[in-house]
Amino acid sequence: MVRPNEEVEALLHEYADLIAITGGDAFRARAYEKAARAIGGCPADVSHLDAAALREIPGVGRSIAEKVVEYVRTGHVTEVEETRARIPAGVRQLITVPTLGPRKALALYENLHISSVDELADAIRARKLRGLKGFGQKTEANLLHGIALMRQAGERIPLSTATEAAEDIVAELSRITGCKHCAYAGSLRRMKETVGDIDVLVAAGRSAPFMDALAELPSTAEVVAHGAKKTSVRTLTGVQVDLRVVRPDSWGAGLQYFTGSKAHNIRTRTIAAHLGLKLSEYGLSETGSGRRVASRSEDEVYARLGLPWIPPTLREDRGEIEAGLRGELPEVVTERDVRGDLHTHTDLTDGLAPLEEMVAAAAERGYAYYAVTDHAPDLRMQRMTDEKILAQRERVRSLDGRYHGMRLLHGAELNIGPEGEVDWPDGFLAGFDLCVASVHSHFTLGRRAMTRRIVRACENPRVNVIGHPTTRLIGRRPGIDADLDEVFAACARTGTALEINSQPDRLDLGDEDILRARSHGARFAVDSDAHSVPQLALLRYGIGTAQRGWLTPDDVINTWPLRRLRRFLRKDRAG
Template identity: 70%
Template structure:
């Protein structure tokens, strides 16, 4: 995505927040949020568009288009700057805390003169929030947890942002004469959900040309260090990227070493010591003679230590070394194993693009089947009705009937809202007409543990709910997961034949790898879904697959790797839901 799209998206989102902080019209703020999403998801660079061209983007009206043109031309928008000036900087800092909205941030400033995260933490410790309208002990607990999330995130960035940078750098350095190999390593290669910095490795005889090309990249904001073997930069978004150039003969050992994790490397080095060997980023050596015995590939190094090659996503010291020594590593699923996507949206609700565009893009991904699951009516902002969704079904069925036997099959689904009591939007007789139903919590995230658990259990027991969408509701760095007895929910999913979603949107990655591991122990099966709201989002599954691999999942664990006939049997909930259906 062009950087200008991202910058405009950030500006419009900020203005929407500023409007809410100052008590502005909520619908106007919503309009700016929707325009921000549309521009962020627009497939081409908006920097060359005029007002007329911008207005052709969904949800971008004349006033917003004019502000965007002004920003792209001058770098400033007076309306945004006036709103910024009207709000103390500390209040805007508070809005970054998960569980604390803009209006509450402003109330804290006006009533308690709180203008920093530190002041807020102190006020909570002194129980000074409890007398304010809309606050209480549970609010204090949630805000403290949000502060903890914010502090824990530190300088870490979402997986997709780091991946975009790394892919671009690897592609650029691969074109430099003399490049033998180029790849990213570190936590990014292990597909951690957030990344602190990016490690890039190049195999080449000489390093100077690569270091110069690296520092000359267009998004380099600062050169932290420039050396012969290692150079570090900071990008315009504040992400540190380190480049190391290795001789080709050390490539495997270097890639293993710099991929990590630290705990995994310690475990592998301990195996080396037991064999009278020493492992470093330059190779595997005999301790006594210093002779190098393996280094050119990771497979060679692992094999010399008596192990199968360990996929990077497993290298977290969770038993993978023991499994590799015993020849018991699973065959992990890959992105190419996915036969379809079971959770996507169109512009009938909050998606950005029409049905035809979404289907065409999904088909280019080589899927065997594809489900459209727009929102049901209880999310009132989506303005869904029975008539609208039935009309969509007719269009989808007509398109499906016109397809050849080998073409991608189309499924008509819906994303239901799980109400506060566990009920969903429509009655059983209406839900029977859908090919599948995803059910998700979208509101009232602050319920107590027992109530939230009962809410999920009731949804699992609904005979028409096939998949629980983004199960913990978390948004990375912004909103913590709900408080529920997840083991009880996982057990209920296994008992009732309800799949749990691995929502692949990089802002969610929900379930996390830790929760996937827990759920798998209960016998749960999963769906890796894009939750796409644009054609660009249909590429999200690579991140969900990363979470699934980190949790040791195989194709048997993931329902949308199954053939359509097997998937359809699973979706007939109650007719047999084991892994052998």
């Protein structure tokens, strides 16, 4: 089910957009955006908090707290609904198109009466936008690409959304008497960045109790199909869930079959056929007699095929079968291997929690070290100054080692400018333990200029990690146009790590880019980019992406002991 916090977060984000569309104060819009993020990341259920308790949440003032209370009590907010009524629904839909901001959406409506995404696509193809200020050929191309991204994303579910829904369903079904095993499978188990639907598998003697239970869950909005072998439902959030029940002695074969991928399964069935066997969701059996020779566990099924157990994240037919047959399957990195997080934020900039809370939460995760990397001054909306960052450094130094012996690193997230320059001169940067450098603006530079920009950042001896390297936002913003192979080679040459950003709307680098970067000899940092305490746990999604890129602990710098990590961070200044 959708948490009240998520409902309120969505409402406040919408109101921030409405303020922007109507030409309201930009700082007020940002205040609602920050409050939305804070409420979304708050561990307490906001429906149980009064106005005073709500104001304890960072970024939530009196006016916002009153709106939250009104929403929880009545299901709506009068001020929001009045503002909605002033803006055509089509304009609100238009601002969901990547690269199209609120003011341009309003201009399209007022000048061309465009009030839907389909009308916008038609108008671009008919070249109707070219007479409007700010709408040139490049803008048209970007908008068409954004529309395509949005439509594609509309058919897919973010990994984190699917995981949360699947884990709730698995927990509910696991409680039913007779359940021997229960797990989610499909592309979700393979940790693809988006999934089409959720596959859940149960091992039990009787299927009816589980099929009935799924149909009756509070999170189920619609029963699409209800049968003895398969039941499909759609949740309140629009996610389709397909449930299958197999006998306990077929659990391993069923889990292997329904995890996929299709290409991987074709390969395993081909191997089975060459061995005179048949592989299905019921088991691995002899072709002639039908006698089952393996089915209870995935390990058993793979072993009978002459293969080691293959991690689900590798099952894409990208060489895992051949590597398994040669005995060269990698021991992929796991969350247990991670010794620290190298990219996190506090409320000094756009984070939601104070330094002490973030440090304490990181220590509870068992980290050996932890880096604080608030934004540098060129991201002007964060209002960073030299004095603020130096004061934070003193606080970081005073907390070093005080939380379960965890060592603290003081860093910054720098901004890579159009020419590859970064915030602060070299002398000032020398005081940081590490620097993450990221592109936050000028996303539409030409390919050569963009490539040169990032390579120059890699060549900066103070830059240790390139943050969210392609800048993509899944389904909302395409990655930058750069020669990534040149960037990857530069990272390998200069000793600069590439980040795998664990934020579910980024997962940047993606798995295919990781595979390419790894072939160049680059190193990686899997970071949460956490802006609140709950977001530290997002690291699991970055680790899944790293696994899909075949990374081992040796490839990932924040699995290394602190001494080895510090040597890497010195780059060519080692001595």
